[in-house]
Amino acid sequence: MSELVNPTVNTRPIALEIENLVVGVGKTGAGKKIIDGISLQVREGETLCVVGESGSGKSVTSLSTMGLLPRDSLKAIGGSIKLVGEDVLQATDRRLRELRATTMAMIFQEPMTALNPVVTVGKQIDEVLRTHTNLGAGARRAKILDMMEQVHLPDVKRIFASYPHRLSGGQRQRIMIAMALVLEPKLLIADEPTTALDVTTQAQILKLIRELQKDHGTAVLFITHDMGVVADIADRVAVMRHGRLVETGALKDVLSAPTQDYTRNLLSSVPSLIPRAAREEVGFNPVVLEANELGKVYRERSMFGKPREVHAAQDVTLTLRKGRTLGIVGESGSGKSTVARCIVRLIDPTSGGIRLAGREISDLSRHALQPHRKKIQIVFQDPYRSLNPRITIGESICEGPINFGTKHSVAMARARELLELVGLPPDAVSRYPHQFSGGQRQRIAIARALALDPEVLVADEAVSALDVSVQAQVLRLLDDIQTRLGIAILFITHDLRVAAQICDDVAVMQHGRVVEQGPAAEVLANPQQPYTRQLLDAAPGRGWDFSNFRAVDGSAAVPAAV
Amino acid sequence: MLGYLIRRILAAIPVMGVVALFVFLLLRLTPGDPAAIIAGDNATPEQLDRIRTQLGLNEPLYTQFFSWVWRLLHGDFGTSLISNVPVLQMVNQRIEPSLSIALCVMLVSILVAIPLGVIAAWKHGTWIDRFVMALSVLGFSVPVFVIGYVLVQVFAIELRWFPVQGFRSISRGFGPFVERITLPTIALSFVYVALIARMTRAAMLGVLGEDYVRTARAKGINEGGVLFRHALRNAAVPVITVIGTGFALLISGVVVTESVFNLPGIGRLTVDAVLARDFPVIQAMILLTSGVYVGVNLLIDLAYALLDPRIRY
Numbered sequence: 001m002s003e004l005v006n007p008t009v010n011t012r013p014i015a016l017e018i019e020n021l022v023v024g025v026g027k028t029g030a031g032k033k034i035i036d037g038i039s040l041q042v043r044e045g046e047t048l049c050v051v052g053e054s055g056s057g058k059s060v061t062s063l064s065t066m067g068l069l070p071r072d073s074l075k076a077i078g079g080s081i082k083l084v085g086e087d088v089l090q091a092t093d094r095r096l097r098e099l100r101a102t103t104m105a106m107i108f109q110e111p112m113t114a115l116n117p118v119v120t121v122g123k124q125i126d127e128v129l130r131t132h133t134n135l136g137a138g139a140r141r142a143k144i145l146d147m148m149e150q151v152h153l154p155d156v157k158r159i160f161a162s163y164p165h166r167l168s169g170g171q172r173q174r175i176m177i178a179m180a181l182v183l184e185p186k187l188l189i190a191d192e193p194t195t196a197l198d199v200t201t202q203a204q205i206l207k208l209i210r211e212l213q214k215d216h217g218t219a220v221l222f223i224t225h226d227m228g229v230v231a232d233i234a235d236r237v238a239v240m241r242h243g244r245l246v247e248t249g250a251l252k253d254v255l256s257a258p259t260q261d262y263t264r265n266l267l268s269s270v271p272s273l274i275p276r277a278a279r280e281e282v283g284f285n286p287v288v289l290e291a292n293e294l295g296k297v298y299r300e301r302s303m304f305g306k307p308r309e310v311h312a313a314q315d316v317t318l319t320l321r322k323g324r325t326l327g328i329v330g331e332s333g334s335g336k337s338t339v340a341r342c343i344v345r346l347i348d349p350t351s352g353g354i355r356l357a358g359r360e361i362s363d364l365s366r367h368a369l370q371p372h373r374k375k376i377q378i379v380f381q382d383p384y385r386s387l388n389p390r391i392t393i394g395e396s397i398c399e400g401p402i403n404f405g406t407k408h409s410v411a412m413a414r415a416r417e418l419l420e421l422v423g424l425p426p427d428a429v430s431r432y433p434h435q436f437s438g439g440q441r442q443r444i445a446i447a448r449a450l451a452l453d454p455e456v457l458v459a460d461e462a463v464s465a466l467d468v469s470v471q472a473q474v475l476r477l478l479d480d481i482q483t484r485l486g487i488a489i490l491f492i493t494h495d496l497r498v499a500a501q502i503c504d505d506v507a508v509m510q511h512g513r514v515v516e517q518g519p520a521a522e523v524l525a526n527p528q529q530p531y532t533r534q535l536l537d538a539a540p541g542r543g544w545d546f547s548n549f550r551a552v553d554g555s556a557a558v559p560a561a562v
Numbered sequence: 563m564l565g566y567l568i569r570r571i572l573a574a575i576p577v578m579g580v581v582a583l584f585v586f587l588l589l590r591l592t593p594g595d596p597a598a599i600i601a602g603d604n605a606t607p608e609q610l611d612r613i614r615t616q617l618g619l620n621e622p623l624y625t626q627f628f629s630w631v632w633r634l635l636h637g638d639f640g641t642s643l644i645s646n647v648p649v650l651q652m653v654n655q656r657i658e659p660s661l662s663i664a665l666c667v668m669l670v671s672i673l674v675a676i677p678l679g680v681i682a683a684w685k686h687g688t689w690i691d692r693f694v695m696a697l698s699v700l701g702f703s704v705p706v707f708v709i710g711y712v713l714v715q716v717f718a719i720e721l722r723w724f725p726v727q728g729f730r731s732i733s734r735g736f737g738p739f740v741e742r743i744t745l746p747t748i749a750l751s752f753v754y755v756a757l758i759a760r761m762t763r764a765a766m767l768g769v770l771g772e773d774y775v776r777t778a779r780a781k782g783i784n785e786g787g788v789l790f791r792h793a794l795r796n797a798a799v800p801v802i803t804v805i806g807t808g809f810a811l812l813i814s815g816v817v818v819t820e821s822v823f824n825l826p827g828i829g830r831l832t833v834d835a836v837l838a839r840d841f842p843v844i845q846a847m848i849l850l851t852s853g854v855y856v857g858v859n860l861l862i863d864l865a866y867a868l869l870d871p872r873i874r875y
Binding site: 066068072096097098099100101102105106108110113114115116117118119127128131132163165176179 | 687772773774776777778779780781782783784787791792795796869870871872
């Protein structure tokens with residue numbers, strides 16, 4: 001394992017040194033070892049990215065450092081975690097509380113829930129100062145406002161007095177960062193801090209963390225599952241799997257010459273931003289789905305004054321042919337899910353038309369729509385919540401066909417076939433959702449959708465909740481099913497990498513409108529609209545071609561975090 | 563906020579109107595001649611006639627209703643058929659014991675139950691948690707009269723620390739008031755402590771798993787601050803609801819406690835009125851009870867809005 005040979009970083013004092021950390025399940029830690037002998041080191045002014053898939057133990061490592069492990073279920077039973085020389089595993093509760101925010105601080109994944117909803121954000125930052133310093137009210141306020149300026153929040157005085165729900169996700173994460181850094185800790189732990197954010201916001205937050213790190217010389221332990229983010233922010237990388245360290249080294253070394261198979265696989269699973277070549281259209285493929293100037297307006301009734309109107313979708317026109325995949329790409333609030341739900345008629349569009357297999361369905365009543373429902377099926381984002389936990393997989397898959405008059409025994413036989421098709425054992429029919437992993441559940445959800453032999457499959461962020469290696473498998477499965485069954489797929493995603501690899505055509509949405517649409521190879525390789533360009537520029541890790549272990553020519557191949 | 567308050571008060575008017583209509587019809591729609599029902603089986607025709615005129619039964623129904631409402635709005639709730647005392651005066655005499663008991667019980671319950679619930683949630687799964695939960699099961703399951711008589715036996719009869727029964731107005735001295743209100747307050751508090759502690763524990767358990775609680779701990783705040791400043795305020799909404807409805811229940815009368823401790827409260831007034839078919843008093847009690855509920859619900863909603871800035875008004 002080669003370390004980064006950068007004299008300016010390598011000679012700086014060590015802020016965090018984890019040695020042989022072991023964390024076990026249970027009050028005494030006697031159960032299964034979640035972390036099994038991890039050793040890490042972060043120097044001041046350096047960013048170490050801990051990367052791994054779910055269950056790798058990366059978050060447990062960071063919580064151990066903060067002393068925030070849930071007391072009755074996890075316990076550190078071996079090794080040491082030295083924070084500027086002091087072992088936090090041996091520290092008393094009181095000492096730990098003193099160290100938090102002053103010497104080590106943490107920011108979390110979900111800015112939407114990490115702030116107390118009933119306290120103004122200014123007060124929440126103030127609490128840090130009141131707990132750890134003796135500053136007077138005026139001095140504290142001045143310090144907070146200064147810190148809020150440093151994280152580039154606009155109109156700081158107004159935001160100081162705002163409640164969290166008045167702020168956007170990006171603004172909330174800035175507040176979290178301000179709160180973490182206001183006392184200039186030596187170590188900042190960032191646990192997936194940009195995962196819940198849109199790409200453009202993510203790019204800004206990453207830039208901010210780099211900037212503040214440079215100004216304050218903070219050591220950053222950055223937890224992420226996203227190789228793109230790693231490429232953009234890390235000095236060094238540590239790859240974790242099943243509670244063990246797989247590989248550690250300088251960013252460039254790990255990305256360009258991984259020594260371990262697991263790292264190789266992980267990198268190969270990252271979808272490339274370069275769009276795949278468009279598939280040739282074999283003969284004439286009939287149009288199976290058309291959306292014509294589709295619109296959805298939400299009206300908020302108000303007791304006094306005019307009702308407020310929100311245009312969730314406006315003038316959306318799309319065409320999808322048999323056997324093709326159309327991607328709808330956009331950030332949160334762009335209206336992509338609204339369009340998907342209108343097309344499936346889970347919600348009713350306020351204007352425009354939807355033609356499904358040549359039949360106008362936008363104005364059909366619920367009853368008249370029923371026979372057409374089987375032609376279009378949807379797979380949702382969260383496989384943990386989209387399957388009914390109380391009924392077996394088989395019953396879940398059969399429910400649709402039985403509603404359309406198929407005999408139970410026939411439907412069950414078909415369910416077995418479908419499970420095989422999606423790569424699961426046929427006897428899974430008698431099991432329950434909790435017995436399967438996230439990726440398996442998404443396969444089940446796909447089997448359920450296919451049970452009705454639909455002509456169109458709508459995948460609403462269907463791979464977003466999955467780890468990259470699992471994501472790659474599910475994407476391959478969708479591709480395979482499409483080739484075999486000739487199904488048309490409407491693929492809703494926020495992830496440009498995924499879109500580049502699976503879509504024939506893409507439509508980019510912003511503020512409820514389609515801003516650009518065309519063949520994926522053109523739109524994503526040569527965007528015409530500024531918004532599309534902005535999205536592509538913000539995509540993390542665009543300097544790297546991960547699966548080929550090399551930097552992409554002509555762009556910022558050198559990581560910006562130097 | 564003020565606009566919200568006004569809107570809510572305006573919205574309470576139709577509710578009270580419906581209640582008033584129901585109360586009015588209660589008497590009129592009872593089968594048979596209301597006057598005969600009121601007067602009882604042995605009434606003379608003259609008595610019946612007097613009652614009819616007094617109730618305005620000879621007028622059309624809607625006229626009767628509006629003139630009745632009009633009188634209500636002027637504080638005229640009629641006269642008791644039994645004692646011939648104006649109903650308003652009867653209620654006024656009885657409201658102080660009931661209000662005193664309600665306020666004392668709520669105060670004691672909140673002060674005891676909320677810390678208990680918070681600690682039980684904090685020490686979730688330990689003997690402290692189980693102890694609090696056992697206590698709350700006990701509070702629910704032992705009837706209030708049992709607790710009441712035990713308290714009277716031990717503290718009033720054996721130890722002679724408190725008088726056995728009765729009520730003394732606070733205007734006649736704080737000492738005697740406290741002396742007489744203590745035992746009934748304790749007796750009634752048991753069930754409310756149980757209820758509020760349970761609700762607090764459940765709400766706190768939900769909130770303690772939230773991300774912002776972890777954030778608060780990551781800031782290095784001590785556990786007291788985490789529990790009371792961050793968690794409790796977020797857990798407050800369901801707890802406030804229970805406290806509010808509990809308070810309304812208390813005001814509208816707690817017959818058993820009033821009987822055990824011989825308190826001249828609203829509860830016994832209501833029971834006496836029902837047993838004696840004293841319709842004007844019954845009507846007044848229904849109106850009072852509904853009014854209290856509407857008022858308490860309004861207060862609960864205002865408390866929501868104050869506690870949680872996300873609730874829009």
